[in-house]
Amino acid sequence: MARRIKLAGQPYNESMSSEHSARLPERDRPWMMRTYAGHSTAAASNELYRRNLEKGQTGLSIAFDLPTQTGYDPDDELARGEVGKVGVPIAHRGDMAALLDGIPLGEMNTSMTINATAAWLLALYIVTAEAQDVAQEQLQGTTQNDIIKEFLARGTYAFPPAPSMRLIADMIAYTVEHVPKWNPINICSYHLQEAGATPVQEIAYAMSNAIAVLDATRERVGEERMEQVFGRISFFVNAGVRFIEEHAKLRAMSILWEELGRERYGVQDPHHLRFRYGVQVNSLGLTEAQPENNVQRIVLEALAVTLGRDARARAIQLPAWNEALGLPRPWDQQWSLRIQQVLAYETDLLEYPDIFEGSKVMDALVEELLDGARAEMAVVAEHGGAVEAVPYMKAALVDSHRERIRRIEEGEQVVVGQNRFTETEDSPLTADAEGGILVVDPAVEAEQIEAVRRWRAQRDQAAVDEALAALARAARDERAGAASPEGENLMVATIAAARAGATTGEWARTLREVFGSYRAPTGVGEAAALGQAGIDSELGELRGEVARLQEKLGRRPKILVGKPGLDGHSNGAEQIALRARDSGMDVVYEGIRLTPAQIAASALQEGVHVIGLSILSGSHRELIPAVIGALHDAGVAAPVVVGGIIPEQDVAPLRDAGVAAVYTPKDFDLTRIMRDIVALVDAGANGSPAAGEPATVGAAHGGASQANGAVANGGA
């Protein structure tokens, strides 16, 4: 294959006259600057957006709460504890209007992190714009709308793969026609890296995912619209702290993308062939220990996506320094916005042509990544494409993440302040009463429940019923989906339902009734048993402990691992499940989106000795006591341990509620956590601590493993 390192992408300046000069004739325009934001209520978030825009932010990035992302209203049982936590709750067009009040939608460029319910939220946005007298043709922005990565890494899916792909194809077909400036989908490699992907996996799986989406869309819109469709597809990527390699990764993606457009879809126009991407830099590598170090990590990661002009990001949002601690406050987010502004306006970054052009090192790095990615893309193709290969890719990600954790545990990969240079002064940044994070008022949920009930009571119910019936009919249209441009487009019925005043939960329920529900593969069953010599010696000792405990109990120690609530970030729970298995325990892995009743029923039926719960969405104060109550009602005496992003000040209340141990991101040694758990079960077998009573466990308080950490904010 001919190697062509010069990229087509010249994002901001078409002129090539500067090619042989050290400086650009004119300084480049900066990328779009955003902050991933939203919490509590539409009104509170609107206030936050206006403030952010005043501070020089140039676009909006809306964070929705988990019920909105997964298609439940605030008063749904599954929404308990999650309303307004990792984002803003939007239940109907009234909420969307309040969220965007006073923000001119004809001029704004809005990115919405929304996937399973993307069609619905875009419909609410269009209807809100209508009310502002802004036509849909004028709207600019992005819906994330990438379902395959939800199955792989983020967990906020709502429908099975086939109808999910149809929804995406319908949306793309609709927007290309009627909302031409909209990016209907952002293919995400971001979450793959958060789930442990290597750069090669990140490139290969994202590109394979794009192929699946483009193929499905081609069947919907026909070959002749593909030029336009291809030009509307953008990416949402990640950048870790290994910023040179990360930059090479983006150059490799640009090359593959252009190649794909030309060769597979016959795209000619260089504008349409450009690899356009937005970025949120890495949260996985942000630490709870010495959290101020995260600022330097974020700066370096921002360099990865801006340094080389030929593969520079179109839009950037940076995480906040305290994401491994909890939800960031407006001030924390301002700090991250200022990082972008310093980079764009103070430094000379934007004055030069591509600084890596001709670099042998960069070219060789790019080649290496391209070779690896092409080989891995071939494997995905052999599985029948990205949709069919979800179980394969998921298992591969679980394996990669485990390898990453192993390297950190063994010190092969240095994490400053966590596994090296750990001596520290007390941080003044976390000295305030709330530990330097945002705490969402627990009253928000009750208010939102009241509000959605009021909304339902005051609207024209007959119109809503009719619109939802029409939506169900369109969903049942057998012609839609594979190879049939003449089937009904779900966007049309969705916009009508939005206009009529239907709610998020009603829209999703209507489609669930037609499409059925789905549980994505967990990847843990396929992951290889741990065999590295270093860990095995330590684990060997623990396995001996487990065997002794088995003799004592009469049964092999059995642990239930699961995630209550709507948070789909299962990476940590998966790693805990694997390490428990590798320690010799029997592990019932329950996966995501569990109600307290489900967890209690499973614990009872399975006869487990201990229960491990993982929560990253900040809903632990509500959900953990609910689970403990349900366990008590079911007569289950097994102790409960909790891992996740649990602020220090929440540890004592959780222990008071009956949690035996709490682990947060600073507890990165998983074997040590397992030793604690085995000791806890052993103590229980002696009859000392009864169910749910605090047991004395190892040193690990206030901390889930590195595995349990990651992505506080519901996943950007």
Next chain:
Amino acid sequence: MSADDEGAALGARLRAHDLSAAPAALNLLESTAPADRAQAAALLHEVSPTALGHEPPGQLIGVTGPPGAGKSTLLSALVHAWRAHQRTVAVLAVDPSSRRSGGSLLGDRARIEFDPADRGVLIRSTAAGQRLGGLAHATRGAAAALAAAFDVVVIETVGVGQAETDVADVADTVVVVVQPGSGDVLQFLKAGIMETPDVLVVTKADLGQIALRTQRDLAAALRSLGARDTRVLSVCAVHPPSGIDELVAALEEHRASLDLPARRAAARRASALTDFTIEHGERALRALGGRAAAQALLAAQDPGMEVPALVDTLERSLA
């Protein structure tokens, strides 16, 4: 540790169809602690045909097939269908264990959908342990005990070849699940590596032609083997489901065609011989006068005798 009469008490509750006794009964049956083993034997005696006066009424269905064939999705749909007919269901899902650590990931729970408020469904995952054949040591006892209380007891195992042979020792009806286009089952069937199941299910009927072809190929192979009684069904367990009611009916039909007491008595005797051999080895079997002699000894016992009592008979004749 169990109280002196815990086993018998749990057995009595299961006999009275008290489903809430099931988790504790399973804890006991899975335990290898000597005191628990005695209690487990007492439990099994309570639910034995000898004590009941008839075979436990629950329908014992073995479901097996290669990984990825769609067993769990199929089971979700079956559980749903059975519950719609007010039949109580227990699923015993057996997963392989890691040879390296001895631990297991029991993943099926996440894949079988159930309503946690529904007391009529129980799902229990067990690890196969180091025993070959895919059945956990306690699974036979668990199936026998649960059949006293639940209307349907499913034993789900993973594999092709040995798995359905093993599950045949405990189930009334053996279902092998295959996905369209998978050639192994066809080859194994033709080569006699796997025994002929009672029902063959081809999943993912929504794939169309390839599913139909697989169904036809399997039916043809079965005809050429002379296995005319084996039904081959094509089902779709995802939305919109199809073929599930037909499968439920086929399972009923098969069960109705059985001489249930004879089949179960034979299964119990086979299990007792297997357990005895694993516990004491081939040498002990020879001391009994060989396999045929041991079988004759078992055949002379009350056909309603439970497995631990049968093993006990063999052990006493050894001494």
